Amino acid sequence: MDKITCAIKKQYNQFPYPSIPIGDLQDVFLYSTNYEFVNYLCTGVYKSAKNIKILDAGCGTGYSTLKLAQQNPEAQIFAFDLSENSLKMAKERLEKAEVLSDQIHFFEADLMNLPDLKQTFDYIVCTGVLHHTSSPELGINNLSKYLKDDAIMYLMLYSEYGRFYLNQTRKAIKLLQSDQEDLNEGMEIGKELFGSLNENNPLFINYQRSYNASTKIISEDFADSEAQFIDSYVNAHERTYNIEQLFELLEKNNLHFLRFQDANNWDIKKIFRGNQKLIDKCSYLSQKQKYQLGEIIFAEKNFAFFTAKINFQKPIFSDEELSKKKILVSKFNKLIQIDDEILITNPLGNGMQFTEESIVIYNALFDSGNISDLIINFAKMFGMNYLQTLGFIRELESACILFFI
Structure with a gap:
């Protein structure tokens, strides 16, 4: 074990982290811990979380493991950490929440010298870990060996400008x-x-x-x-990244950047608050340059993002293809009323105003029917034509409020 790893191990044994008291924040939802939501968000393809394998790399005191267990109850979850004291707290946290089962596997391991895990994973979560290692490049390489070819990895690295x-x-x-x-x-x-x-x-x-x-x-x-x-x-060791270094780190390990967790915050239109002159100037920039502009202006403390081995492309369905699909409504959305407006919100923080007709359509979607039949029925009820209703459904899908399956 190298000097930096020894120092980090000593620190987190003495001060286990995160120091969220066991039993606190059990009901908080983190959408990044829900496999079905994340996979659809990044790929446009719905995959069930049943019987999948998830790796929580550097789980600390187990708060992330708790969220993964709660959001993916039929998954096998493997969680490791360098600190034995943190792992002890992690097990206690899951026991307190009554989610510790034979499907949760904790083990002590060093990311710099990872043992043979003898399996690959459908989803790997590694947040707040790599920047504390002696070699983030080695760490991400060790993780990517166990990432399935069609799987997603969720990472969080410290930002140079924001910190x-x-x-x-x-x-x-x-x-x-x-x-x-x-x-x-x-x-x-x-x-x-x-x-x-x-x-x-x-x-x-x-x-x-x-x-x-x-x-x-x-x-x-x-x-x-x-x-x-x-x-x-007073951390024993950490390093920070800028956008250029982040993309270099991924490219060296044959990984492709999919999206930021908080992608809305990186939208040029939002950054410049609709200033069309500046927005037009950005049309000549590459996507990476737009991100570089965003990191300078907003200086986020952390980069939380999704990556994968292959270049995922969100499929674009024709109207004919769409009409043959069924709908699965995301269970994490809420209808809320503010004054006279009814809004639907989702875990991404998106808000969408609903009309009375839209509410009826939305509620009917929970029955998971054929889209074509739904459109015909609501066209008769409300005089909405096929394209109007289809456009509404596409808008819901783009916000991950419903999935096409």
């Missing part, structure tokens, strides 16, 4: 430490540092913003935890 002030803080703490390997000393110095900075100091502003976000999204206990502070500001 600029955080990294400046880390450097300041290290300069002040007498022993840079002493995590407790680093934490003590870090807290003293934030307590001494002017509230207008960019390092303090960044710290306060991150703290408030952690409190709002997870909990105050999590934001105040030693493990969270250590992971963010």
Whole structure:
């Protein structure tokens, strides 16, 4: 085991992460943990999660494993981590949630020296891990060996631009430490540092913003935890990426970028808030250059994205092909009423306004019927022609509100 791996193992044994208390946030839905949703989102092809195999690489204290188990109850889930103390908490977390079963397999392993797993996987999840390894290139290569040819991998890497002030803080703490390997000393110095900075100091502003976000999204206990502070500001090892480096990492390992998890945030139209002059300027840019523009302007802290071995293309169905398909409605959508408007929302954060006619059609879709028959029936009921109704169904499909099967 190399020096960096030893240091990381020591850190996460001493401060297991994520430090979400066991039993908390059991009902939170993360769409990235639902295989059927992710596969359709990335490929346009519906695949059942029944009997599939999922690998949670670097599962930590098991929060991601819990979500995978909840969202894919008929899947075999394999989860490993470098830290035995984190794995112990992971098992306790799943036991508390009453989802630990013979289908969940935990084991201790080092991503830099991964043992023969003797199987391939339909979905691999590895978030917040590779950038803490001594060789992210080796880590992603080791994972891709066990990725099926038609499978998807979900990764999260730290962003260079988005973590600029955080990294400046880390450097300041290290300069002040007498022993840079002493995590407790680093934490003590870090807290003293934030307590001494002017509230207008960019390092303090960044710290306060991150703290408030952690409190709002997870909990105050999590934001105040030693493990969270250590992971963010005194980590034994981490590196960051920019868009160019991210794509190089994938290309070296024969992987193809599919999409960002938060793809809407990378939309040029949204970035420039509809400014047509700037949007037109972007027409000369490649997709990667558009992403580079986005990372400079928005400076996201992390890159969360989906990748695969092959170049998936979302199929485009003709009207004739579409009329022969059946519909499966995604169970993660909600109809909500705001004032006099009725909206449908999905896990991607998309909102779509519904008319009374649309609600009737949407509710009928839950019966999973032949699309052609549905269109004819609703055309008779509401005077909507075939193309109007078909267009509505296509709009639902593009937002992953329903699947064609």
